[in-house]
Amino acid sequence: MTARPNERRQYLRTETPLNVRIINKENAVFEALTKDISPLGLRFETGKSIADITDELELKIELPKTLSPVHTKAKVVWKKRLSKQDDSPFDIGCEFTSIEEDNKNTFLKYFCDLLYNRASGNSAKGEQ
Numbered sequence: 001m002t003a004r005p006n007e008r009r010q011y012l013r014t015e016t017p018l019n020v021r022i023i024n025k026e027n028a029v030f031e032a033l034t035k036d037i038s039p040l041g042l043r044f045e046t047g048k049s050i051a052d053i054t055d056e057l058e059l060k061i062e063l064p065k066t067l068s069p070v071h072t073k074a075k076v077v078w079k080k081r082l083s084k085q086d087d088s089p090f091d092i093g094c095e096f097t098s099i100e101e102d103n104k105n106t107f108l109k110y111f112c113d114l115l116y117n118r119a120s121g122n123s124a125k126g127e128q
Contacts, residue, residue, distance in 0.1 A: 052079070
């Protein structure tokens with residue numbers, strides 16, 4: 001991957017729609033789809049402002065062909081409205097702050113398989 005001059009990301013991200021259940025600091029539960037993922041975080045779109053920058057969220061990420069979701073905690077590192085309209089949805093970028101070793105291995109294996117499958121042309125959706 002060639003670094004772009006203004007790029008701050010340290011790791012490759014790939015567009016991947018995964019179901020994610022989000023629990024915010026008020027213990028409210030929201031459902032969303034990821035827009036992209038990386039080894040250290042993810043981005044999702046939500047219709048409401050469910051969290052502020054630096055808030056910690058609990059995430060349950062559903063991966064294809066796994067029995068249990070990947071459980072992780074993540075910090076909101078940025079959020080922005082998708083348009084200037086007051087009712088427009090938000091994009092929220094999160095960085096993982098903790099993840100159990102088994103969940104980490106499951107997530108990283110999925111991520112690596114997804115990249116490999118896309119690079120080799122085996123699957124447009126990255127499902128194994």
